[in-house]
Amino acid sequence: MTSGKATNISWHGGHVTRAEREELLGQQGAIVWLTGLSGSGKSTIAMAAEQALLASGRMAYVLDGDNIRHGLNSNLGFSPEDRSENIRRIGEVAKLFADAGIIVLSSFISPYRADRDAVRESVEKGQFVEAYVSASVETCEGRDVKGLYAKARAGEIPEFTGISAPYEEPNAPELVLDTNIQSLEESVAGLVGYLDEKGYLSTGKTA
Amino acid sequence: MTSGKATNISWHGGHVTRAEREELLGQQGAIVWLTGLSGSGKSTIAMAAEQALLASGRMAYVLDGDNIRHGLNSNLGFSPEDRSENIRRIGEVAKLFADAGIIVLSSFISPYRADRDAVRESVEKGQFVEAYVSASVETCEGRDVKGLYAKARAGEIPEFTGISAPYEEPNAPELVLDTNIQSLEESVAGLVGYLDEKGYLSTGKTA
Numbered sequence: 001m002t003s004g005k006a007t008n009i010s011w012h013g014g015h016v017t018r019a020e021r022e023e024l025l026g027q028q029g030a031i032v033w034l035t036g037l038s039g040s041g042k043s044t045i046a047m048a049a050e051q052a053l054l055a056s057g058r059m060a061y062v063l064d065g066d067n068i069r070h071g072l073n074s075n076l077g078f079s080p081e082d083r084s085e086n087i088r089r090i091g092e093v094a095k096l097f098a099d100a101g102i103i104v105l106s107s108f109i110s111p112y113r114a115d116r117d118a119v120r121e122s123v124e125k126g127q128f129v130e131a132y133v134s135a136s137v138e139t140c141e142g143r144d145v146k147g148l149y150a151k152a153r154a155g156e157i158p159e160f161t162g163i164s165a166p167y168e169e170p171n172a173p174e175l176v177l178d179t180n181i182q183s184l185e186e187s188v189a190g191l192v193g194y195l196d197e198k199g200y201l202s203t204g205k206t207a
Numbered sequence: 208m209t210s211g212k213a214t215n216i217s218w219h220g221g222h223v224t225r226a227e228r229e230e231l232l233g234q235q236g237a238i239v240w241l242t243g244l245s246g247s248g249k250s251t252i253a254m255a256a257e258q259a260l261l262a263s264g265r266m267a268y269v270l271d272g273d274n275i276r277h278g279l280n281s282n283l284g285f286s287p288e289d290r291s292e293n294i295r296r297i298g299e300v301a302k303l304f305a306d307a308g309i310i311v312l313s314s315f316i317s318p319y320r321a322d323r324d325a326v327r328e329s330v331e332k333g334q335f336v337e338a339y340v341s342a343s344v345e346t347c348e349g350r351d352v353k354g355l356y357a358k359a360r361a362g363e364i365p366e367f368t369g370i371s372a373p374y375e376e377p378n379a380p381e382l383v384l385d386t387n388i389q390s391l392e393e394s395v396a397g398l399v400g401y402l403d404e405k406g407y408l409s410t411g412k413t414a
Contacts, residue, residue: 015257071302
């Protein structure tokens with residue numbers, strides 16, 4: 001590096017481009033948006049896919065309640081406005097990660113079509129992969145790992161998606177992972193297989 | 208992969224750990240928080256350092272007004288509360304990137320010590336590198352690349368840091384990049400050299 005006067009700053013750079021970062025990582029940034037009922041398996045699939053991708057040398061990162069609700073969105077409640085703002089912020093963070101060349105696995109119920117579509121429409125075509133983690137209320141309630149359905153039935157949780165608040169299914173998701181009938185391994189294979197097939201796991205564009 | 212019943216999900220995973228991601232990337236995640244007056248050179252240094260790091264195979268990512276103000280923080284104004292919330296959200300996003308193993312270069316005036324210290328205190332020791340990009344108001348005003356100082360002097364921009372609003376210098380920053388006297392190359396070398404020396408650019412811990 002050469003030295004010079006600070007007053008003569010001539011670095012004409014700008015941000016490193018997304019393409020340069022993708023070249024370094026050997027993959028393409030994308031937002032995989034998992035949506036579905038509580039207990040449908042979103043986070044389990046997201047974390048397993050993250051592990052599978054990392055094991056093959058790819059950079060993936062899961063955004064979920066664990067790392068968002070107590071951090072970035074700790075000042076949001078559950079009013080309709082706050083729920084929308086919750087998803088909006090998550091979408092914006094996902095876009096930053098995708099811009100950094102990373103495969104983001106976003107795992108939130110995100111029950112409203114309009115909120116999900118707003119994220120989809122704010123990125124370039126092909127950078128938003130909506131993965132509908134489909135399971136019936138009966139299936140999810142049968143699992144009820146966190147006991148939330150029982151509480152919702154008892155009226156202890158108001159506006160619980162699938163019980164007392166609506167879930168709007170995606171109209172045309174890129175992926176459907178039906179956990180009523182698929183094993184976790186099948187769902188992960190479906191998700192990672194889709195990314196591979198569409199060229200996200202290498203630098204050269206396809207799709 | 209083996210297949211099984213969805214109702215028998217037994218993946219006991221959890222998130223990929225930060226250490227696993229750092230191993231893949233061959234570096235350590237960190238938040239380099241550049242703070243200083245408008246025109247001090249923060250973003251120029253951040254983008255040049257990002258390029259230098261990428262050229263040596265490291266994953267760095269700049270957070271600045273370009274990718275934050277029109278996205279994540281587009282619903283914030285310039286009231287004291289909104290300014291604090293602005294920095295809080297940036298800090299939370301920076302933490303997510305650092306958790307992903309990435310070296311974040313955050314480039315915002317961030318004039319208040321309390322806001323910066325809140326970010327520092329919310330991460331583990333060593334993960335927050337405060338880089339004070341030091342330049343006098345006279346130096347910055349002399350550059351006035353964006354014409355903002357002229358507007359501030361004319362009263363067209365209220366509460367402009369350094370003119371009509373305070374800038375609180377860091378008490379004990381990890382780095383001081385004095386652009387009154389340093390060239391861009393010297394500042395970038397100082398920043399990247401610090402990261403190298405402290406072990407952020409390799410997997411093995413030092414410091």
